[in-house]
Amino acid sequence: MNKYGSTTWFIPDGFIPKKSSGELESHEAICLLNSSKETAEITVTVYFEEDEPIKDIRFQVKGERTKHIRTDYLVGKDEKKILRGVPYALKVESSLPVIVQFSRMDATQSANTLMTTMAYAINESY
Structure with a gap:
């Protein structure tokens, strides 16, 4: 097993706007x-x-693979989901080291914005 990445990641700034303009829908993804x-x-x-x-x-994320997940598609055991217009944060935990990236498509205006950043990795040696 390689040791690239971390087993715990945080994304503190999540927010999916209630409305979008044009054909694209505002969304966020990990x-x-x-x-x-x-x-x-x-x-x-x-x-x-x-x-x-x-x-x-x-x-699961299979070995030597990627997985892209829209955050509004995440569903808890009680069918609770992330609602549009509600700030949220994420903790991603993995059974082995992975890399986590966060992306936001803001389509609230005609000039759309795409933002992406690496999540905050916890250094387990602390």
Whole structure:
């Protein structure tokens, strides 16, 4: 197993606008890269300012593969989802080291904006 990446990542600034303009829909996504040969077991927790977290959202990323997931498609065990117009944050935990990137498509104006950044990796040696 290689050790590229981290097993815990945070994305503190999530927000999907309620309305979009034009043909594109505003959305956000996480992209995970698993460069090892083994399958990574992923658990996501969604945090909110006012509501209780959505916990235990689980999926897999096969070895030497990527997985792109729109955050509005994440669903908790009680069918709770991220609502548009509500600020949120994410914690991504993996059974083995992966790389996590966050992207936002803001289509609220005719001049669309695409932003992408690496998530914040926790250094397990702290």
